Structures are given as C-alpha cells and as structure tokens.
Amino acid sequence: MATKRKNLYLYLTLLCFIGLIVIFIVDGYLGVYDTLYVPMGEREQKVEADQWVQSPQYGMAEIGWGDKALFRYEVDNRQFSTYKADIEVSVWHSHQKMRDLLSQPMSIAPFKKGQFEWSIDTTELLPTGVSVEGRPVEYTVIIKRGEIERKVIFSIYGYAKVPPPPG
C-alpha cells in the first residue's frame, strides 16, 4: 500500500512535468508571431512579438529628414495550417491617412516565415523639411494583418547643416 502511494506521488510529479511541457508547446510555441524591424537612426531595432502583447502601440522609430527608412515585418507561422490574411500598411498623421505603403494578401505555409518590406521617403512626407531647432514631427505607421493591428510611431528629425570648409 505504501509503495503504491509512493509511486502515485512519482506519477503525479511526472504528470505535472508533462503538463508543463504541453503548456509551453501549445500556448508558448504554437501560434502566429510577428516581429518588426524599425530604423533607429543608423541602427535597426527589433520589436518582438511579446512586446506587442505588452503594448500594442510601440513608438520608437527615428528617421532623419532626407533619409529613406526601410521597415521589415516578419510573420512566423507556427501552426499546422497555412496562415492566410491580408496585410495593409499605411502612414498616418493627426488621425489622417497620408499614404498607403503596402497592401497585399499573404499566405504562409505551416512552420514557415513570411517577410514584408516597405520604405518611407521622408522628403515625400515632409517636402518642406524639419528645422533643426524645432521638435521632431511624429507619424504613425499602422500595420493591419487580418484583424490584428500594430502601430509604430516614428519621428522625423532635422539635420544641422554644416557649411563645407573654405578652400
């Protein structure tokens, strides 16, 4: 009787362990996860899937006026079925749509990744430029993937023009 009870505790321990593994696989690994790579001056910053969960609006991109900013959006389909959705990317300012950047259907095979790229030409958005003394002008990139919406606020800052040395 004592041996049976002793083994019961061991089996319950194993059951809890298997439960943990199953939760990590089903809830933690499986699903559709997106990662965005945004420009941060000369660097590229990664906004990972878990950051979207904490804050759906993640404003942190910085672009100098005159630069073309490249955004990369990666969708990781960790499901047993093909993931299909429409992706729409647009730039907004003061609750008004400035322009569409991307609009296309996506289809990602099971356990594969899909990658999308778009660029923003700051001179098209702000033809008059940004003064160096003034504060940066902020825009919002809205990424719609099916029913999921991601927002990234990026700011365009001015450059100080240094005159060329004489001679």
Next chain:
Amino acid sequence: MRLDYILIGFGILLCLAGVGYLAGVYVKYLSEAGKIISLLLTVGMFAFLGKYFEGLGW
C-alpha cells in the same frame, strides 16, 4: 540502491534543465492563463516530488 538515487537525481536535473530552457525561451509568449497554470504545475511538481522523497525516507 545508491545507483537508483543517482539515476533519479540525474533525471530530475535533466528535467529541470529542460523546463528551465523552455521557460527562458518561451515564457514571454505564454498567455496569462498559461503562466498561472504553469506556476501551479511547477508548485505541484515540487510538492509531489517532495512527498515522493518523504516516502523514500529522506
């Protein structure tokens, strides 16, 4: 008998290392419900393991 204990200890260490690795990589993707169930299962796992060793006379 001592070899049994060594093997059990080794197995437990491997299991903990595996769960630790999974937790380090994937805990950020878990939902709130998944996190709380994982916590309860971890507590249960150690509690039952304790009772098992208690039954062994430790």
